[in-house]
Amino acid sequence: MSARADILSAVRRALKAPPAAPDLIVAEAAALLEDLDPARPPAPADPVEAFFAKIDDPAFAASIERIDGIRALPAALRSYMARHRLGFRLCLQPQEELRALSWAGFDLHHEAAPDEAVALAAGRRGISETGSVVLESGPDSRILNLFLPFHLVLAVRASTILGRLEDHAEASAGLPPRNAILMTGASGTSDIEGSYVRGAHGPRFLHVILIEDRPQGRLEEVRP
Amino acid sequence: MSAAPELHPETRRPARFKAQAAEALASPRLKLALDRTAGNAEAKRGAAVAAFPGFEAARVRGAAIKDHTLRHLDHYLESFAARAEALGTKVHWARTADEACRITVEICRQAGARSATRSKSMLGEEIGLPHALAEAGIERVETDLAEHIVQLAGDPPSHIVWPAMHIAREQVAELFAEHHQTPQDPDDVPSMVESARRVLRGKFLGADVGISGANFLIAETGAVCTVTNEGNAELTTTPPRVHIVTAGIEKLVPTLAHAMTLLRLLARSATGAEITQYTTFHAGPKRPGDLDGPEEMHIVLVDNGRSKMLGEGLEEMLRCIRCGACMNHCVVYRQIGGHAYGGVYPGPMGAVLTPVLQGLKESRALPQACTLNGKCAEVCPVKIPLPTLLRGWRIRSWREGLEPTTVRAGIGLWAFVAKRPRLYRLGVKAALPVLRIFGRKGWIEKAPLLGAWTDQRDFPTPPRGGSFMAQYKAGRRS
Amino acid sequence: MTSAERPRIGLFVTCLVDAMRPQTGFAAIALLERAGCAVEVPMAQTCCGQPGWNSGDEKAARDMALRVIEAFAPHEHVVAPSGSCAATIRDYPELFEPGSPMRARAEAMAAKTWELFSFLTDVRKWRPEGVSLPASATYHDSCSGLRHLDVKAQPRKLLAAVKGLEMRPLPGSEVCCGFGGTFCVKYPAISNAVATEKAANIESTGADLLLGGDLGCLMNMAGKLRRRGSKIRVTHAAEVLAWGEKASALGEEGAA
Numbered sequence: 001m002s003a004r005a006d007i008l009s010a011v012r013r014a015l016k017a018p019p020a021a022p023d024l025i026v027a028e029a030a031a032l033l034e035d036l037d038p039a040r041p042p043a044p045a046d047p048v049e050a051f052f053a054k055i056d057d058p059a060f061a062a063s064i065e066r067i068d069g070i071r072a073l074p075a076a077l078r079s080y081m082a083r084h085r086l087g088f089r090l091c092l093q094p095q096e097e098l099r100a101l102s103w104a105g106f107d108l109h110h111e112a113a114p115d116e117a118v119a120l121a122a123g124r125r126g127i128s129e130t131g132s133v134v135l136e137s138g139p140d141s142r143i144l145n146l147f148l149p150f151h152l153v154l155a156v157r158a159s160t161i162l163g164r165l166e167d168h169a170e171a172s173a174g175l176p177p178r179n180a181i182l183m184t185g186a187s188g189t190s191d192i193e194g195s196y197v198r199g200a201h202g203p204r205f206l207h208v209i210l211i212e213d214r215p216q217g218r219l220e221e222v223r224p
Numbered sequence: 225m226s227a228a229p230e231l232h233p234e235t236r237r238p239a240r241f242k243a244q245a246a247e248a249l250a251s252p253r254l255k256l257a258l259d260r261t262a263g264n265a266e267a268k269r270g271a272a273v274a275a276f277p278g279f280e281a282a283r284v285r286g287a288a289i290k291d292h293t294l295r296h297l298d299h300y301l302e303s304f305a306a307r308a309e310a311l312g313t314k315v316h317w318a319r320t321a322d323e324a325c326r327i328t329v330e331i332c333r334q335a336g337a338r339s340a341t342r343s344k345s346m347l348g349e350e351i352g353l354p355h356a357l358a359e360a361g362i363e364r365v366e367t368d369l370a371e372h373i374v375q376l377a378g379d380p381p382s383h384i385v386w387p388a389m390h391i392a393r394e395q396v397a398e399l400f401a402e403h404h405q406t407p408q409d410p411d412d413v414p415s416m417v418e419s420a421r422r423v424l425r426g427k428f429l430g431a432d433v434g435i436s437g438a439n440f441l442i443a444e445t446g447a448v449c450t451v452t453n454e455g456n457a458e459l460t461t462t463p464p465r466v467h468i469v470t471a472g473i474e475k476l477v478p479t480l481a482h483a484m485t486l487l488r489l490l491a492r493s494a495t496g497a498e499i500t501q502y503t504t505f506h507a508g509p510k511r512p513g514d515l516d517g518p519e520e521m522h523i524v525l526v527d528n529g530r531s532k533m534l535g536e537g538l539e540e541m542l543r544c545i546r547c548g549a550c551m552n553h554c555v556v557y558r559q560i561g562g563h564a565y566g567g568v569y570p571g572p573m574g575a576v577l578t579p580v581l582q583g584l585k586e587s588r589a590l591p592q593a594c595t596l597n598g599k600c601a602e603v604c605p606v607k608i609p610l611p612t613l614l615r616g617w618r619i620r621s622w623r624e625g626l627e628p629t630t631v632r633a634g635i636g637l638w639a640f641v642a643k644r645p646r647l648y649r650l651g652v653k654a655a656l657p658v659l660r661i662f663g664r665k666g667w668i669e670k671a672p673l674l675g676a677w678t679d680q681r682d683f684p685t686p687p688r689g690g691s692f693m694a695q696y697k698a699g700r701r702s
Numbered sequence: 703m704t705s706a707e708r709p710r711i712g713l714f715v716t717c718l719v720d721a722m723r724p725q726t727g728f729a730a731i732a733l734l735e736r737a738g739c740a741v742e743v744p745m746a747q748t749c750c751g752q753p754g755w756n757s758g759d760e761k762a763a764r765d766m767a768l769r770v771i772e773a774f775a776p777h778e779h780v781v782a783p784s785g786s787c788a789a790t791i792r793d794y795p796e797l798f799e800p801g802s803p804m805r806a807r808a809e810a811m812a813a814k815t816w817e818l819f820s821f822l823t824d825v826r827k828w829r830p831e832g833v834s835l836p837a838s839a840t841y842h843d844s845c846s847g848l849r850h851l852d853v854k855a856q857p858r859k860l861l862a863a864v865k866g867l868e869m870r871p872l873p874g875s876e877v878c879c880g881f882g883g884t885f886c887v888k889y890p891a892i893s894n895a896v897a898t899e900k901a902a903n904i905e906s907t908g909a910d911l912l913l914g915g916d917l918g919c920l921m922n923m924a925g926k927l928r929r930r931g932s933k934i935r936v937t938h939a940a941e942v943l944a945w946g947e948k949a950s951a952l953g954e955e956g957a958a
Contacts (some may be wrong), residue, residue, distance in 0.1 A: 003319050008298050008302070010531035011301065011531045013535065015534065019298060025296045033479075036485070039282040039285040040484075061501070132499060143462045143515075147455050147458050165484035165487065169483075169484055176480075179462075180505045182503040182504070183501065184503070189369045189453060190453075192416060194260050194263075200369055200421065200453070201459055202455025559896060592885075592888060593888075594882070594885070598846070618757060635754055638762075645745065676890045677887065680891075680897070684723075684924065692721075692728070693743075693745070695728075701728070
């Protein structure tokens with residue numbers, strides 16, 4: 001017998017009970033996701049504000065700023081790179097929405113070098129529960145561009161921020177991308193005596209730029 | 225980098241537990257390292273649990289999700305395999321550790337691999353993959369920082385989350401100075417991390433094959449979930465032409481949504497974080513148009529005793545999500561560290577698993593080396609009744625006659641006497657005055673047969689007026 | 703008097719209290735009587751069977767369970783001045799086939815068995831009166847009672863009623879002391895390392911007394927403290943609750 005057949009029959013023997021009908025299994029699995037609220041953090045009143053606050057917390061291994069509209073992204077990058085003395089050379093994830101912006105004054109390329117200083121990529125969505133940015137592989141997204149740079153800047157649209165991890169699962173139904181990454185802060189390690197050090201293999205610095213793109217935008221905030 | 229010495233599995237063995245524990249107890253540096261890292265982890269987990277009022281409900285749910293999946297494991301294995309194959313992943317099945325290694329090495333050979341990067345996987349250790357790769361002449365590059373350290377030291381991991389828990393920073397500095405060929409400052413941990421980053425960066429990009437484990441296998445999509453804080457899993461699995469996943473068959477979960485409850489539990493229980501820095505889902509090889517990624521993705525589904533556990537009363541152990549909380553909170557582990565256990569998995573979970581993997585005859589000492597205090601079960605994120613499972617091994621060991629004759633004789637004598645109350649009282653009546661002879665100022669500091677106790681602590685002198693039962697019978701009431 | 707007013711209690715003395723510390727047993731009787739119970743001590747009892755149960759000798763454990771169940775058949779409740787022994791009795795059903803008549807008896811036995819402080823507090827809703835001890839004390843939570851029987855608040859509630867007694871928190875009070883029954887003689891070196899840390903934590907409280915609810919753990923900690931030259935006195939909390947300042951400590955002969 002093949003190893004596959006052997007393992008499956010060993011499992012069936014061990015389970016003793018006859019196999020359940022697939023639709024019953026599906027129903028049982030679905031029931032395990034019902035009434036989940038007592039078993040997870042509460043839903044945020046405002047996921048965008050919660051997302052911002054989460055990453056803005058000094059204990060979180062990333063920084064965050066917000067801008068009004070994606071057109072402000074190059075200026076935000078310019079000031080981030082100036083602040084960190086990173087020059088003008090930028091590895092830009094070749095995503096259409098990023099390429100369409102005006103990058104005058106930047107020295108752009110799209111494939112990170114092993115010692116890349118800084119890269120910018122757009123996240124698919126954000127999750128406020130954990131402060132995670134979801135990144136996906138694809139024809140416009142090189143995974144290594146997210147891991148080789150010393151500084152990684154992630155742009156996320158406010159309209160894509162979800163509350164909890166299950167909301168992300170729901171939003172990503174269908175064929176999964178080859179790689180989907182929930183990125184939560186910069187790379188870190190506590191492998192030497194438990195002392196926490198940033199920048200183990202991946203980026204040492206993670207900066208999130210929250211793009212306000214909701215219709216009423218930030219106007220709501222300035223109301224009393 | 226010179227080839228790191230390979231570990232010799234025969235040097236440490238579960239059967240030599242007592243001697244290995246003595247060796248560990250004699251090392252004050254080990255104790256210091258354990259307290260620093262495990263103590264830190266314990267505190268961080270405590271804070272994370274306190275900050276998450278839903279933790280207990282999540283534990284119940286997490287256990288139920290794992291139980292459901294295990295109850296229908298055949299169904300989920302088949303649907304996972306079908307989905308993974310539809311994504312272009314080649315699915316392999318391995319009944320044993322040897323078979324898993326043969327398959328993995330063969331994939332490496334077919335890829336013409338001279339070097340393989342590895343992202344920490346305890347299953348890889350369990351099946352002996354480091355040894356198999358070495359035998360096949362394939363350079364193995366451990367990329368998790370701690371695994372890199374233990375590889376340089378020629379040690380096996382001593383903890384499932386912090387493999388280098390037993391190594392102090394001074395020793396790391398020595399290892400890096402030698403193998404990275406640059407001077408190191410033991411008081412500057414960040415620059416040691418930077419040194420590893422520099423050395424490994426080249427290895428990542430030059431590897432022919434990347435080998436990872438799996439934290440979860442998503443049955444609904446065929447995706448493999450890995451979690452790391454360093455980002456080494458993605459750097460291991462993206463640049464090489466071939467990505468191989470070795471995973472135990474118990475790693476399945478029904479859907480991505482089900483994995484979320486378990487991810488909440490895993491990170492909090494391991495490091496006290498809400499989630500790991502990189503939670504990545506790998507769904508097949510590079511697709512048309514993808515800018516990077518492996519051309520081939522293989523998954524080796526490994527049984528290696530798991531189907532047996534399912535049928536032999538150890539199914540609850542298959543819930544384990546490898547967080548390490550049980551060992552961080554174990555009074556025994558905290559004194560002796562992981563190597564003393566002599567198996568791949570240390571601590572309470574290891575004491576349950578090692579008899580499965582290496583046989584009870586070899587590892588009978590491990591389930592005994594436990595005070596049954598229950599702390600491990602209290603912190604387990606998926607409510608594995610570890611003390612009950614350990615007691616199960618003790619019962620089996622007794623039945624199979626593996627317990628030493630001295631223990632059997634002692635328990636036999638106790639049972640014979642304890643079943644006969646009159647004889648028992650006579651025995652107590654005779655023994656107490658004898659013990660009293662050795663008493664000085666209310667305490668016995670040394671007495672025959674009490675050595676195991678009095679070598680380390682004093683023993684109170686028994687009461688002058690005889691036993692409780694004797695006094696009660698004589699009319700004393702208060 | 704009806705049994706509801708004065709329940710008939712079988713005292714499970716425990717083998718350690720029987721041989722090593724009769725005072726604890728008499729203190730338990732005193733407390734139970736003050737809490738309005740009629741206390742009996744069945745002479746047929748010896749040990750709960752834990753040495754066999756924890757060593758994997760199911761048969762020996764089952765034989766002991768049968769005897770204990772028989773010895774305490776007439777009693778409404780069984781109370782033990784030990785969380786560890788009470789927890790073993792609560793495990794008795796596991797020793798018998800589900801659905802068998804003995805299983806049902808074991809379940810009934812488990813259901814009526816209590817650790818002393820839990821019984822006094824949770825069942826009898828009782829608090830000590832007129833007991834005083836001007837001293838400082840700290841409390842170690844023995845593992846079986848804590849995790850198997852939820853004994854944590856009960857002894858502290860009772861001790862809070864002792865006049866003059868200042869309770870000090872013990873760092874790591876829920877961490878095992880390293881006793882573990884036969885563990886301490888099977889793995890003395892590991893047990894000693896654990897006990898050493900426990901002793902250092904106890905000393906760090908600066909308390910006059912260490913109290914607890916399990917004699918095995920108390921003997922382990924007391925023995926370690928004394929070997930270290932510590933002056934901290936160690937005793938079962940039942941004795942303090944029963945006799946206040948007249949209570950003696952382990953290794954102090956003659957008193958009480």
